[in-house]
Amino acid sequence: MIEISGLGKTFxxxxxxxxxxxxxxNLTVQENEFLTVLxxxxxxxxxxxxxxxxxxxxxxxxxxxxxxxxxxxxxxxSMVFQNFALLPWATVLDNVAFGLRMxxxxxxxxxxxxxxxxxxxxxxxxxxxxxxxxSGGMQQRVGLARALAVEPSVLLMDEPFGAVDEQTRRLxxxxxxxxxxKNRLTVxxxxxxxxxxxxxxxxxxxxxxxxGQISEIVPVPLERPRSSDVGGVERSSDYVNITAYLWERLxxxxxxxxxxxxxxxxx
Amino acid sequence: MNANTExxxxxxxxxxxxAGKVNASLLSLVVAALAWEVIGRLADxxxxxxxxxxxxVLGDLITDGDIFGNLLTSLGNLALGxxxxxxxxxxxxxxxxxxxxxxxxxxxxxxxxxxxxxxVFAPIFFSILGAGQASIVAVVFMYSAFIMxxxxxxxxxxxxxxxxxxxxxxxxxxxxLVTRVILPAAAPMIFAGIRLGMGRAVTGxxxxxxxxxxxxxxxxxxxxxxxxDGAEVLAILLVIIAVALAAIALVxxxxxxxxxxxxxxxxxxx
Ligand SMILES: Nc1ncnc2c1ncn2[C@@H]1O[C@H](COP(=O)(O)OP(=O)(O)OP(=O)(O)O)[C@@H](O)[C@H]1O
Ligand SMILES: [Mg+2]
Numbered sequence: 001m002i003e004i005s006g007l008g009k010t011f012x013x014x015x016x017x018x019x020x021x022x023x024x025x026n027l028t029v030q031e032n033e034f035l036t037v038l039x040x041x042x043x044x045x046x047x048x049x050x051x052x053x054x055x056x057x058x059x060x061x062x063x064x065x066x067x068x069x070x071x072x073x074x075x076x077x078s079m080v081f082q083n084f085a086l087l088p089w090a091t092v093l094d095n096v097a098f099g100l101r102m103x104x105x106x107x108x109x110x111x112x113x114x115x116x117x118x119x120x121x122x123x124x125x126x127x128x129x130x131x132x133x134x135s136g137g138m139q140q141r142v143g144l145a146r147a148l149a150v151e152p153s154v155l156l157m158d159e160p161f162g163a164v165d166e167q168t169r170r171l172x173x174x175x176x177x178x179x180x181x182k183n184r185l186t187v188x189x190x191x192x193x194x195x196x197x198x199x200x201x202x203x204x205x206x207x208x209x210x211x212g213q214i215s216e217i218v219p220v221p222l223e224r225p226r227s228s229d230v231g232g233v234e235r236s237s238d239y240v241n242i243t244a245y246l247w248e249r250l251x252x253x254x255x256x257x258x259x260x261x262x263x264x265x266x267x
Numbered sequence: 268m269n270a271n272t273e274x275x276x277x278x279x280x281x282x283x284x285x286a287g288k289v290n291a292s293l294l295s296l297v298v299a300a301l302a303w304e305v306i307g308r309l310a311d312x313x314x315x316x317x318x319x320x321x322x323x324v325l326g327d328l329i330t331d332g333d334i335f336g337n338l339l340t341s342l343g344n345l346a347l348g349x350x351x352x353x354x355x356x357x358x359x360x361x362x363x364x365x366x367x368x369x370x371x372x373x374x375x376x377x378x379x380x381x382x383x384x385x386x387v388f389a390p391i392f393f394s395i396l397g398a399g400q401a402s403i404v405a406v407v408f409m410y411s412a413f414i415m416x417x418x419x420x421x422x423x424x425x426x427x428x429x430x431x432x433x434x435x436x437x438x439x440x441x442x443x444l445v446t447r448v449i450l451p452a453a454a455p456m457i458f459a460g461i462r463l464g465m466g467r468a469v470t471g472x473x474x475x476x477x478x479x480x481x482x483x484x485x486x487x488x489x490x491x492x493x494x495x496d497g498a499e500v501l502a503i504l505l506v507i508i509a510v511a512l513a514a515i516a517l518v519x520x521x522x523x524x525x526x527x528x529x530x531x532x533x534x535x536x537x
Binding site for chain 1: 427429430432433434435436437438439443447448451452454526528529530
């Protein structure tokens with residue numbers, strides 16, 4: 001369980017202007033919940049995720065995982081990055097084994113474990129390829145395998161499928177669902193897509209910008225497993241209604257923002 | 268899950284363009300050699316003899332065996348001076364690229380010494396270290412270290428934040444981060460600096476040998492110059508050029524071993 005309370009953060013930009021990236025964010029992520037986070041650009045999604053990952057300090061509030069306060073990165077969490085963040089000089093096998101290696105797992109064991117995960121994400125046969133030889137979709141499979149290899153209890157994903165084409169994205173969504181349905185762990189998944197947020201999530205956290213706050217949490221009562229019949233899920237009235245509702249809310253936020261921007265002093 | 272269809276063919280320079288490159292450099296060598304020969308014969312001045320004379324003298328130097336002892340001395344000076352600057356380049360450069368404070372503290376000196384004409388330090392070394400190998404090694408160091416420091420520093424600074432963040436998120440400590448993420452990621456750019464450093468090291472070696480301790484190839488050049496033996500000066504110059512090219516080829520060889528992962532297409536255009 002991840003407990004976030006009163007989380008606040010102000011960035012001082014290079015021009016000296018203060019940006020309130022997060023303001024009084026309160027959120028509880030249940031054990032083994034798949035939580036998706038949706039919000040306009042710049043509302044603090046990445047900032048919040050990096051804080052959960054222990055990569056970024058905050059100004060106010062507290063984050064606790066399983067009751068223990070977060071003080072830095074830890075073996076209970078792993079992260080999947082939007083731009084994959086693979087080591088370009090390392091093979092698929094070495095990339096997947098990276099986290100295990102940092103934790104001092106011996107060569108034999110980490111290679112064995114990495115091979116299992118490579119096969120789980122459908123990349124068997126590509127162990128000795130380098131990232132530059134793979135498509136974006138395959139690179140993110142490597143990123144996912146690397147994250148799962150360390151057996152985290154919390155998986156943090158920052159727009160993991162944002163940089164791949166639509167068709168690959170759909171395949172990856174189905175694969176992620178299938179993997180998660182077999183082996184449930186706590187997932188915090190950031191996305192820009194209403195459809196993705198609803199298809200994958202148990203709940204959708206809707207954030208608003210300036211200051212970054214949680215505006216609403218929308219439960220997704222769609223049945224699981226969803227991976228076996230994604231088409232059916234997408235035709236269900238719950239799916240259709242929730243995505244429509246989310247878009248309505250996001251559109252309001254964009255409009256509010258353009259009104260604010262329009263009425264402000266012109267610089 | 269079938270990912271087979273997603274492979275992309277690795278980009279490699281084909282044999283056609285590789286062969287084209289060899290031909291191009293061969294052609295340029297032949298043209299230069301011919302030009303040298305013709306101009307040398309036409310000009311008929313003592314300090315620019317035609318290529319054939321120079322090659323004749325070079326042949327004599329080799330058959331006499333005169334050149335080998337001196338060549339070895341020079342290579343020893345080069346190797347030692349370059350090794351020291353390489354270590355300094357990597358250690359100081361990494362520290363400067365990674366830690367803002369180190370950069371603030373050392374940056375000004377490194378830039379000052381990079382731009383200062385390195386030979387002005389020769390008298391200082393001469394008076395402190397004497398007219399021995401140590402002075403020459405010090406000159407080689409002054410010539411080659413700073414370019415490598417600066418290149419390494421900016422290579423390290425330019426490593427993408429997301430790779431570093433990735434490393435941290437998987438629990439990498441500072442040492443692991445530097446050795447397993449930052450240095451490998453910076454390697455291609457670091458090697459570009461090492462190549463420049465090697466070229467400068469050869470220059471430093473010759474200058475040191477000519478102006479401080481008169482030994483090695485530098486001594487041969489100086490002595491031939493005093494005898495107004497233009498052909499021998501140029502013959503030794505050819506040897507020096509060969510040393511420089513060989514040294515740089517060595518750097519490139521190691522570079523290819525270490526950074527073979529960089530796609531060929533982003534390195535060179537056919
Ligand atoms: N290092 C930083 N320095 C200054 N400002 C920052 C920094 N990081 C983030 N910000 C600001 O904080 C706000 C939130 O940024 P964040 O990256 O968390 O947004 P996001 O919701 O992830 O946006 P996107 O959807 O575009 O990825 C933005 O206004 C951003 O400009
Ligand atoms: Mg973001």
